[in-house]
Amino acid sequence: MISALESVTSEITGFETPIGEKEMSEWQLSQIRAAMERAASHSEAYARRFAGIDIASIDSPAALERIPFTYPQEIIDGADALICVPRRDISRVTSLPTSGSTGAPKRIYFTEKDLARTERLFELGMAPIIGRRGRRCVVMMSDAAPGSMASLLKSGVEKSGVPAAIYGGIRDFDDAARFLRDGDVIVGLPSQMIHLCRKHPTLRPESVLLSADYVPAPVPGALRKTWKCRVYTHYGMTESCFGCAVQCSEESAQHIRHDSLLIEIIDPETGRALPPGKEGEIVVTTFANEAMPLFRYRTGDVSSLVSGKCECGSALPRLGAVRGRLKNxxxxxxxxxxxxxxxxxxxxxxxxxxxxxxxxxxxxxxxxxxxxxxxxxxxxxxxxxxxxxxxxxxxxxxxxxxxxxxxxxxxxxxxxxxxxxx
Missing domain, CATH: 3.30.300.30 (ANL, C-terminal domain)
Structure with missing residues (x-):
């Protein structure tokens, strides 16, 4: 069965699955051009940024290099200048703590449509991870505030008919173990999941989705061996409206949210694009975000693009294992x-x-x-x-x-x- 993320992309684009890589690339470039036009007309900061660019000429992957990079510090210093909708249309603002002398937070803005798109992604994307119906999905990260990652995941999963609960980040591992039941599907931080697994090896979740941080190489295998469960990985960030890429099976590379964003891998020193299979910095263009689209945003995370056909039948580029953060x-x-x-x-x-x-x-x-x-x-x-x-x-x-x-x-x-x- 085709990846759930490709099903979402098909739903948005109207393309039949499996979607061809060339038609997907052309569609994404058209969406990026439209997003650039919209951003330039609604944001003075973007109008200045794109003033010297012929937007119509952004018609190939190579042409993307004409678009300047966006850096995290720009969001810290001036997130409000990047907003592309009226303030009344903003449904959620997420503030991310940052390091540095000022300690100023990084603020990311979303509209209701942005959040609904992610909720739909979670509804379909969690289906192969949950497996049999009737299992409870327990979110062991984030918080339950409206529009948070956990709340979107909970509502998305429940729309598919599966009960869900938000436990939040684990502070007490004995309490977390008492909260869980045999057969639960857990979404959690890798370091917290391995801690919980080794302290409470008799737990028997159905499956575990590791997200929101680096996945140490020994962790998936240790969880499978001790808990006798299936283990998947997800790569996401607040800047992409939480969802970004997820495995369709335990052995696959991570399928990308092609309907909402484009991922490039660049040499962090030169800024030049790297071919599939070469590791470099992940750069994301969130062309579907209404409130705050980001163009060629440098994440600081290290990975590679994977080409070729997946076992599910998808031929679109996928994201390899994320190897960590450059700043670390x-x-x-x-x-x-x-x-x-x-x-x-x-x-x-x-x-x-x-x-x-x-x-x-x-x-x-x-x-x-x-x-x-x-x-x-x-x-x-x-x-x-x-x-x-x-x-x-x-x-x-x-x-x-x-x-x-x-x-x-x-x-x-x-x-x-x-x-x-x-």
Whole structure:
């Protein structure tokens, strides 16, 4: 059966499935041109940005390079200038916390139509993940506010006849385990799902959708083995109105939301487009967003495009595994490392539930400090040995194992004490 995301695209475009890559590309380019015209007529910022561009000439993938990139800092500094609808038509504003000296949030705006489009995506896109009817879908992230990711997911799933509940982000893993029932379908953060799995291995969800953060390489296999469940991955961001790309099966690359956005992969240094199979930075054009379309938005995430026919029959480009974020890379004279590379080696340890990481500097040099939480057989030497395979020689490791109660958290990152001190 064709990917649910391609079914949504067919519904929007009128193309029969399987959709040809050439006709899809031509349609997307026409939508980008229309979105540019609309943005320029409703936003002075976009009018200035596109003033020197012949919009009609944006008629090929190569021509996209004539459109300037949009950077996250532009949204932080002037999101209001990018709004392309009257204020009365805005249904939701999502504020994302950011790092940096000002700490100003990144605000993303949506209309009711934007949100409805994502709700429909969730309605169809979750069907193969849920499988048999009657299973409850439990959203273990976000919040229940109207227009939030969790609320759109809940309403979309319920439209397909499946009950859904919003638990929210996990703070107490014992409480989360009590909330779940055998056969539930869980949507959650990868680090929280592996923590829950290893602390409560007897849970038996039907399937798990990992979303909203990097998926460490060992995590899907560990969940399948321990919980005896199916595991899928989803890539999304608030800027794309939450949904972006999701697997149609456990082995497939992630099908892209072609009806609403276009994804390019670029060389982060040169800005030039890369061919399928080459890893680089994900760049997204959200041409269908009414309130706040973004053109060639640099996400900072690393992945590749996958070409060729999927097992479901789709021939459209798909998104490969997301390898992490460029800003998470910490460089040293002898190499580099990131929270993602640490995840990949530490989560191979079946006794590890979770860890916290910070980087500091003292008279001895730079030190990566790890506080690990886990089962009774978690050994400090195993943590040191795993870290030795990825850390540059000039970065020393300091590891502590604690048996204190471990509460949940948000997205994974290394706390940079050096930057804070500066």
């Amino acid at each position: 890379l910490i460089k040293a004279a002898g190499g580099s490392f990131s929270i993602e590379s640490i995840d990949d080696v530490l989560y191979r340890n079946n006794e590890l539930w979770r860890y916290d990481a910070s980087l500091r500097e003292d008279a001895r040099g730079k030190i990566l400090s790890i506080t690990a939480y886990g089962g009774n057989r978690l050994k400090i030497d195993d943590i040191y040995n795993a870290l030795s395979t990825i850390l540059p020689r000039e970065i020393a490791a300091e590891v502590a194992i604690t048996d204190k109660p471990c509460r949940g958290g948000g997205k994974r990152r290394i706390i940079d004490r050096i930057e804070e001190a500066g």
